[in-house]
Amino acid sequence: MDQSTSHRFSYGLIVLTLVVAVAAFYGGWWAKGYVVDPPEIDVTPLFAEGEIPDAPEVTILVADAPELAEGELPLDAIFALQTNNSKGFEQAVEVVRDGWRPGYLPMLLETARFSRHYHRQWMSRVIDDLSGQNFEGDSDRAWRWAWAQDYEPHPHYGLFKARLYQELDPRFAAYFEDDTQSATIRLDEVRWGGVQRDGIPPLKNPEMVTADAKDAAYLDDDNVVFGIELNGDARAYPKRILAWHEMFKDTFGPEDNPVSINGVYCTLCGSMIVYDTVVDGTHHELGTSGFLYRSNKLMYDHATESMWSTLTGEPVIGPLVGQGIKLKPLHVVTTTWGVWKKKHPDTTVLTLNTGHRRDYGEGVAYRSYFATDRLMFTVPxxxxxxxxxxxxxxxxxxxxxxxxxxxxxxxxxxxxxxxxxxxxxxxxxxxxxxxxxxxxxxxxxxxxxxxxxxxxxxxxxxxxxxxxxxxxxxxxxxxxxxxxxxxxxxxxxxxxxxxxxxx
Known part of the structure; x- marks a missing residue:
């Protein structure tokens, strides 16, 4: 092998190694099969070449166009940054610059996430210029800087999020489109988690079998399970299954006195919490919103489409905020299958018959995430x-x-x-x-x-x-x-x- 061939071979080997390494890191996430590939938002350029109006007309797809204060930044100016025409892009930048406030940075960061590759380079320069910082394309640094500022968002930031994220799932718009709805958390900390609503499918009244049943033989004694006993009814929910579903809905106890629960496993933050879903006689049917707050999953309720905190069991965005609603946390233990079934020989356990096709092997889901101390989504x-x-x-x-x-x-x-x-x-x-x-x-x-x-x-x-x-x-x-x-x-x-x- 001559020297040039050797160098080409070495270079190819390095590239292949990098590809394999990247695939190994992200494979546990994207290989799930239900993650939405971020689309390139289809936005028609709002300004014709050479004729950018002084006050561009606002076109909101999810609600009537809101009233804007004089000099306020039109939302369409942000979306116009998606144009594939360099001159149009620069025109849009000038409109954004004229109405710029530091609190508007999250809108640019969220838009940039769905930009084409060359757009991200353009957006990076604009983000650094308008913020007066030098993030050099590091979105995590930019987000942390934005969160460290006083929270002064665009007056119609909710509508912006509704319009942006409805392109991924039309149902997302309901979380944000009402700018007047209450919120106890910053909207700029509500990040899309990479899935559609219930794209990580919850298990509802899943199939359970006894510990000695053939369908329970897939479990080894050292497998991690989440154990719950209510009203004398003991059940085990293996982590290897819940890592793929992150939520189960079940009913414990006798028919004349049942307890309706939601078990919520936030894979990213490692928490398994069980809630009684009945508050003051009202059952709250919960699902997976598709969004995160500080890397913790946000739930939503089917009736009002309010968003709920997984960690507190309270509504944090939407019509139910401020009504004093708080789910009661119930006890749960993280243990091993061998120890749990020894303590509870009459326990039942989830089967692999979930109605979904997944590799439910122990430690398969999120293997690369659990293997390092790195985070998938940055936090403040x-x-x-x-x-x-x-x-x-x-x-x-x-x-x-x-x-x-x-x-x-x-x-x-x-x-x-x-x-x-x-x-x-x-x-x-x-x-x-x-x-x-x-x-x-x-x-x-x-x-x-x-x-x-x-x-x-x-x-x-x-x-x-x-x-x-x-x-x-x-x-x-x-x-x-x-x-x-x-x-x-x-x-x-x-x-x-x-x-x-x-x-």
Missing amino acids: QTDNRLFNKDEILALRFGGDDAPPTAVDTLMLADTPVFQGTLGDTEYVVLTDPSGANRVYESGGLIFEQYSANDTATTRDGRVWQVTEDALTTADGQTLSRLAAHRAFWFGWYSAHPDTELIQ
Whole structure:
């Protein structure tokens, strides 16, 4: 092989290696088959060559054109940046420049995400010029800078998002098109997650079988499951399935007293939360909105199309905001299949018969994401007390005045019995050899031992049986289970930057 051929071979090998590396990183995400490929937004240039009007007419596709204050930036000027004509692009830039405010940067960043490759280079220069920064095409840096500014969005920013994202899924428009609707979070932090509404399909009343059934044989004892027991009904939901669906809707207990629940698994932030979906007699049918807030999935309800926070169980955008609605979190434990079925021999478990075709192998979904500490979507800030994807136990009790509190699960693994006080509640965390954490009221008692036979002993010599609902004694005393769930540190901290971390 001569030297030039050798160099060509080496160069080709390097390129091939890079392609494989990129494919390996992103493959877990795009290979799902239901992710929407971001389209090139079809926008007809709004300005004819050489004749850009002083006040371009606004054309809103999802609502009547709103009234604009004098000198206010027309939304169509932002969309006109999508023109493939360089002269038209420069004309649109001048209109944007005339009406520019720093709070409008998110509109440029969102538009740029769906630009053709050469448009992104143009947009990068415009973004740097108008913001007075030097992001050099690094959208994560640009987003963090935008979020660090006072929130002063375009007066019709909601309509902008409605128009932009309805090109991906017409149903998206309903989340944003009413500029007068209430919101408790910044709209510029609501990011599209790469899927259509319910594009990550929830499981509704999924098929369950007993632990010894043939259809449960796909599980190995070390597979991670999310265990729930309500009204004496124990069920296991394997992580390997929920990583593909991120939500299940199920009903527990007897027909005359059922509990309707939503189990929400946010794969990106590592949280599995179970909510009672009935509030004051109203059942809220929830789904996957397709959007994220600080890398946490946002849900939506079918009745009003309000968007809900996964972490708080509250509406954050739309008609239901401010009505005092808050889903009640229920207890759930992250454990292994072998440990769960030993504790609950009568448990049922999800089968692979979900009605969807996925590779449900253990650890297959999001393998590359879980393998590094990198984030798929940037967040305003992180905290280096723990690595981004270190797991914490989020405590969901203590009253409205209790500060957000997270406990390092590595510390809990070395401390099978851990006690503390949160707000007006004294608690004890019991961690078994599998690493599963359960939190109970302590009632002011001092717990000294947690044994392998599912009993805990207090300093006064009493022996407490550890169940999913409560700690109980032979003479009928009880200490109730408290709501808590695991999450990645970055996901919890980004939503609760004032959180108290116990290490």
